[in-house]
Amino acid sequence: MPVYNLNKILQLIVSLALITGCARSVTVLSDFPEPVVEPLPLAVGIRYPAELAEYVHVKDPMMDAEWTIRLGEANMKMFRALFAGMFDEMVELEGTTAGEGAAGVDIIIEPKLEELEFTVPRQSGNDQYTVWLLYNLRILSPEGSLISDWRVTAYGQQDEGSMGTSAEESMKAAAITALRDAAASIILGFPSAPGVETHLLPKQTPETDQAG
Amino acid sequence: MRSAKYATNILIIALALAAGGCMTTRIEETKDVSTGIKKGETVVILASSYHSTNPAEDSFIDCLSNAVRGGRTGLNLHPASEFRDALFPWLEPRTAPTGVDDLPGLLQRPGVRERVRARDIRYIIWIEGDTERKNSGGSLSCAAGPGAAACFGLAWWENLSSYEATVWDLDDGVASGKVSTSVNGTSVVPALIIPLPFIARTQAAACKGLSKQLRSFIVETG
Numbered sequence: 001m002p003v004y005n006l007n008k009i010l011q012l013i014v015s016l017a018l019i020t021g022c023a024r025s026v027t028v029l030s031d032f033p034e035p036v037v038e039p040l041p042l043a044v045g046i047r048y049p050a051e052l053a054e055y056v057h058v059k060d061p062m063m064d065a066e067w068t069i070r071l072g073e074a075n076m077k078m079f080r081a082l083f084a085g086m087f088d089e090m091v092e093l094e095g096t097t098a099g100e101g102a103a104g105v106d107i108i109i110e111p112k113l114e115e116l117e118f119t120v121p122r123q124s125g126n127d128q129y130t131v132w133l134l135y136n137l138r139i140l141s142p143e144g145s146l147i148s149d150w151r152v153t154a155y156g157q158q159d160e161g162s163m164g165t166s167a168e169e170s171m172k173a174a175a176i177t178a179l180r181d182a183a184a185s186i187i188l189g190f191p192s193a194p195g196v197e198t199h200l201l202p203k204q205t206p207e208t209d210q211a212g
Numbered sequence: 213m214r215s216a217k218y219a220t221n222i223l224i225i226a227l228a229l230a231a232g233g234c235m236t237t238r239i240e241e242t243k244d245v246s247t248g249i250k251k252g253e254t255v256v257i258l259a260s261s262y263h264s265t266n267p268a269e270d271s272f273i274d275c276l277s278n279a280v281r282g283g284r285t286g287l288n289l290h291p292a293s294e295f296r297d298a299l300f301p302w303l304e305p306r307t308a309p310t311g312v313d314d315l316p317g318l319l320q321r322p323g324v325r326e327r328v329r330a331r332d333i334r335y336i337i338w339i340e341g342d343t344e345r346k347n348s349g350g351s352l353s354c355a356a357g358p359g360a361a362a363c364f365g366l367a368w369w370e371n372l373s374s375y376e377a378t379v380w381d382l383d384d385g386v387a388s389g390k391v392s393t394s395v396n397g398t399s400v401v402p403a404l405i406i407p408l409p410f411i412a413r414t415q416a417a418a419c420k421g422l423s424k425q426l427r428s429f430i431v432e433t434g
Contacts, residue, residue: 033300036323157262159270177305184301 023066026168028074028175034085035187042200043089045105045142047096048076049112057116064120069131069171071116074179079111082183086190101144106200110138114151118171127160129170131178137186139195148195154182235397235412239421241429243389245381248433253334254290255280255430260340261305268339268375272415276339279423285431290333298327312387315380328382335430336382341375343415346396352403363403370398373418377426391429393422 053072060066083090093102102108115134121127133154139147156177158170190196249255257277259267268276273292280287296303302318309318319325348369355362376392397412 033297035301036299036321036327038322180301180304181306184304184306187301188307 023068024168024171025068025070026172026175027070028172028179030074030077030176030179032078032081032180032183034081035183037085037187039088040086040190042087042106043091043104044083044087045091045093045102045108046079046083047093047098047100047108047110048079049098049110052076052079052111052113055113055116057118059118061118061120061123063122067118067120067171069116069118069175071113071175071179074176075111075113078179078183082186083109086187098138099140099144099146101140101142103142105142107147107196108140108142108144110140112136112138118174120167120171121160128157129160129167129174130155130157131171131174133178133182135182137193139193141199147199148193150189150193150196152182152185152189154178154185156181235395235414235417237417237421238394239392239425241389241391241425243429245384245386245388246433247335247379247381247388247430249287249334249430252288253332254288255335255337256290256292256295256333257337257339258292258296258303258308260338261308261310263305266340266342268341269343269415272341272343272375272419273339275416275419276423276426279419280426283424283427285427287427287430290331295331295333298331299324312378312380315382315385315387319382319385333382335388336380337426338378338380339375340378341373341392341418343371343373343418346370346372352401352407354403362405363407364405366400366402368398368400370396371412371414372396373414375418375422377422379426379429389429391422391425393418393425395421 052075055070055072055075057069057071058066089105091102091105093100093108096102098110112135113133114136115132117132119128119130121129124130135152135154137150137152139150141147156174156179158174158177161167161170257273257280259270259273261267277289277292281289299318301307302321302324309315319328348367350365350367352363352365352367355364373395374393376390378390379388380386381388395414395418397414397417399409399411401407401409
């Protein structure tokens with residue numbers, strides 16, 4: 001009777017599962033709460049680029065199946081809730097092109113997701129799914145001249161699912177945590193973002209700086 | 213005949229004891245100020261931020277949340293996710309208070325105290341800690357053939373589950389104290405044809421011990 005080591009059998013099963021395993025796909029859907037902050041006394045125009053609303057990340061990491069992460073809808077929901085709570089007035093500049101000016105606003109913000117990176121437990125050797133996001137918030141004057149490119153990083157992690165939780169659900173939870181982290185980072189950092197302080201803070205009173 | 217019956221009973225008891233694995237539990241409590249909870253007041257259990265401490269696993273938070281609700285002295289538990297949303301973004305990993313010194317700052321933020329009061333939340337319980345493998349050894353091999361399979365050998369491992377709960381009183385804006393638990397357990401899987409797993413469920417034991425102590429910590433005044 002042939003004798004096999006239990007570990008070898010398990011390794012063989014895992015390898016076969018990887019070879020024949022199908023690709024993984026996650027559509028991140030979530031509602032985001034409006035932040036509990038005193039709104040800044042600014043009228044802000046937001047221009048969402050199409051690639052933010054339709055953002056899809058596809059990657060085939062080593063030692064794992066190919067992952068497709070659709071973040072577009074969650075991106076939009078996060079930014080809409082965030083900016084609605086952050087500013088006194090917020091208008092979406094639909095049908096305008098990047099860099100174009102707008103009347104009746106103090107500044108224009110064009111958010112863009114520049115990078116998404118993730119790791120799975122098999123790569124990192126721990127039991128965490130992690131998601132890392134890099135946004136660029138392009139801040140423009142009402143005339144359309146560039147005030148600054150403000151880069152914001154965000155991070156989320158989620159335990160590997162125990163029984164009943166799929167890998168996709170864990171990745172989705174990590175992405176939602178990262179999106180919430182991005183919102184927190186923007187709220188904390190906006191008053192001191194490059195160019196914002198010099199252009200806009202003189203218009204504010206000290207008690208409106210809630211990020212303290 | 214009678215001695216055979218005794219031997220069988222002893223064997224059953226030994227197996228029943230062994231099936232739970234071998235565990236030692238230590239629970240400690242430090243109360244800094246008097247506690248107590250009124251009817252209608254609630255508590256919320258949150259994992260510490262992964263930016264600053266050693267956050268507990270989601271499975272442990274789930275277990276503890278279910279356990280503190282149960283029993284005669286069960287607490288009214290407010291859902292953690294709703295509370296995080298209500299205070300967004302001030303309980304996110306990046307922004308959550310890292311010590312009781314940050315609590316007054318949190319409560320002074322616009323709208324925060326009102327939202328805490330609206331939910332009758334009296335205590336926040338922050339949980340940190342984890343379960344880790346301390347040691348392992350032995351060897352277990354299985355053989356399989358047409359119509360037959362068998363395992364031989366012995367494998368063992370030792371787990372340590374250490375968790376700490378820090379209780380903040382939101383009414384007074386102070387730290388009420390800490391409750392900690394540490395459970396060490398050794399699991400063994402001997403196999404002579406059929407493997408017999410005797411698993412020490414250290415995390416479950418830590419959850420049970422911590423929840424019981426937390427309930428008495430909060431409910432009992434003084």
